[in-house]
Amino acid sequence: MSDIATAQLSSYRDTIDNLDAALVSILAERFKCTTAVGFLKAENNLSAVDEAREGRQLERLRKLAEDAKLDGDFIEMVMKSIIAEVVKRHRQIASEFGKVITR
Amino acid sequence: MSDIATAQLSSYRDTIDNLDAALVSILAERFKCTTAVGFLKAENNLSAVDEAREGRQLERLRKLAEDAKLDGDFIEMVMKSIIAEVVKRHRQIASEFGKVITR
Numbered sequence: 001m002s003d004i005a006t007a008q009l010s011s012y013r014d015t016i017d018n019l020d021a022a023l024v025s026i027l028a029e030r031f032k033c034t035t036a037v038g039f040l041k042a043e044n045n046l047s048a049v050d051e052a053r054e055g056r057q058l059e060r061l062r063k064l065a066e067d068a069k070l071d072g073d074f075i076e077m078v079m080k081s082i083i084a085e086v087v088k089r090h091r092q093i094a095s096e097f098g099k100v101i102t103r
Numbered sequence: 104m105s106d107i108a109t110a111q112l113s114s115y116r117d118t119i120d121n122l123d124a125a126l127v128s129i130l131a132e133r134f135k136c137t138t139a140v141g142f143l144k145a146e147n148n149l150s151a152v153d154e155a156r157e158g159r160q161l162e163r164l165r166k167l168a169e170d171a172k173l174d175g176d177f178i179e180m181v182m183k184s185i186i187a188e189v190v191k192r193h194r195q196i197a198s199e200f201g202k203v204i205t206r
Contacts, residue, residue: 001147001149005143005146005147008143009140009143009144012136012137012139012140012143013140013156015136016133016136016137016140017160017163019129019132019133019136020133020160020163020164020167020182021167022129023126023129023130023133024164024167024168024171024173024178025171026122026125026126026129027126027171027173027178027181028168028171028172028173029122030119030122030123030126031173033115033118033119033122034115034119036115037112037115037116037119040108040111040112040115041112043108044104044108046104053116057120057123060120060123061123061127064123064124064127065127065131068127068128068130068131069131070127070130070131070134071188074188075127075130077184078130078181078184078185079123081180081181081184082181085174085177
């Protein structure tokens with residue numbers, strides 16, 4: 001591998017590391033926001049899961065992914081793991097409030 | 104649920120939708136960058152997988168996640184799915200170049 005190729009690889013990896021730090025920051029902010037939603041839901045006895053909202057989110061994200069030339073199935077898989085983690089936390093919050101979540 | 108709570112929920116959801124659009128954009132940029140890495144690796148007959156680099160990435164991201172009060176295991180799970188998708192694409196690129204990838 002030439003010195004130029006080695007420098008190129010190193011530069012790409014620096015960019016990937018910067019983008020990953022941005023991903024972590026955005027995910028941290030997203031979980032702050034979904035925690036606030038979890039408290040609001042617990043206070044108002046709302047279910048941790050809202051399938052209609054989830055369906056709309058996934059449809060919109062698939063469209064955004066395709067516009068950005070990303071694989072829609074891949075984005076859907078990533079978002080489903082994020083949403084599953086959010087639902088788990090909403091149930092924990094409800095349980096701390098002593099609320100009964102029906103689903 | 105009061106009108107104020109309904110308005111709060113709607114505002115939180117708008118923020119979540121904005122953050123999700125940012126996530127998709129950053130992931131699109133990340134895949135553009137890893138595709139460039141894939142071409143560089145194929146040109147130079149490098150393996151699609153670099154376990155030492157992956158180990159360093161995951162360790163750094165776990166630290167960033169903990170600093171941002173995120174669950175390290177959750178971030179590791181998300182990053183592992185992203186890296187698996189990247190490796191799949193690197194193998195596809197190498198195969199288009201007619202290169203043999205040993206692992």
